[in-house]
């Protein structure tokens with residue numbers, strides 16, 4: 563293989579995560595795997611195919627572009643577009659049989675017109691505002707939006723959705739409980755008007771794992787399907803609340819090939835800004851990964867793995883390169899594999915560890931791995 567940096571994705575890990583999440587759900591509950599953001603960096607179509615083969619019922623994406631890629635790759639499963647799309651794309655979205663989120667009543671006439679032109683109903687999911695204050699229709703406008711959808715022969719109210727604001731960041735789930743109450747009130751308002759919505763959904767990974775009352779007819783799991791916990795708080799809550807065999811397996815390993823190994827005498831600087839000065843005779847490995855590839859320039863005190871040992875990063879992360887110290891890794895040589903994320907023998911670098919180095923979250927670490935880097939499916 564000519565690639566000098568690549569990402570390996572474990573099919574077994576992705577498949578078993580879907581099976582484990584499925585085991586938390588009632589038989590009739592649908593599992594919608596979120597593959598937005600290049601499947602959290604795992605490869606949109608590759609991960610989408612594996613999830614579908616492993617028993618995910620639906621896939622969700624953020625954009626029209628992602629939905630188009632999935633259809634082009636031959637995936638025929640239901641696709642839910644979570645994000646806004648341009649009215650120019652309504653006809654294509656309907657042709658590709660995508661489900662769309664709605665929260666603006668003004669979007670309905672062009673949607674109905676596109677549906678009429680395509681000769682098929684637009685299947686819409688009304689997003690209810692329950693406290694996240696992102697996408698969603700608030701209490702005053704919710705009823706009229708739902709009435710407008712059910713009143714049009716070209717539109718179908720297929721789903722009712724909301725999204726939690728504060729379930730990952732805390733072990734106190736009172737805000738999530740309040741959102742769930744508001745969501746249940748919205749369901750009751752529709753029921754009182756004789757409107758039954760076929761697919762009700764609000765649970766992200768954290769709610770799927772921690773709040774069975776939030777499962778309704780479908781869950782939308784992202785991060786957990788990739789084998790990562792939504793946060794440490796989610797993990798702590800889980801361990802506190804129930805003890806069974808539920809685990810998740812990370813699926814992603816990011817590797818690169820060492821481009822140069824060199825000896826540097828004491829008292830030399832390494833990299834831009836001369837931020838690091840060698841204090842002893844130092845052997846360095848130059849690795850062709852930098853912030854363009856999605857390895858955060860802010861990382862301080864990080865390391866990579868070479869020959870199963872930790873090689874501390876020295877100096878600043880460059881645009882396309884980084885330098886790591888291999889003084890204590892005697893046999894390190896050009897062409898060796900360096901592991902940036904993942905396991906190498908007894909050592910492992912998790913996305914969570916990189917997130918701590920870079921002051922961010924695991925979600926950002928994997929989603930930022932440049933799309934251009936090949937994703938290779940391994941067993």
Ligand SMILES: *Cc1c(COP(=O)(O)O)cnc(C)c1O
Nearest residue numbers: 596644725766767782783784785
């Ligand atoms: C991304 C997303 C999810 C998945 O969240 P995870 O925490 O990764 O499980 C669910 N719902 C919506 C609306 C999203 O945007």
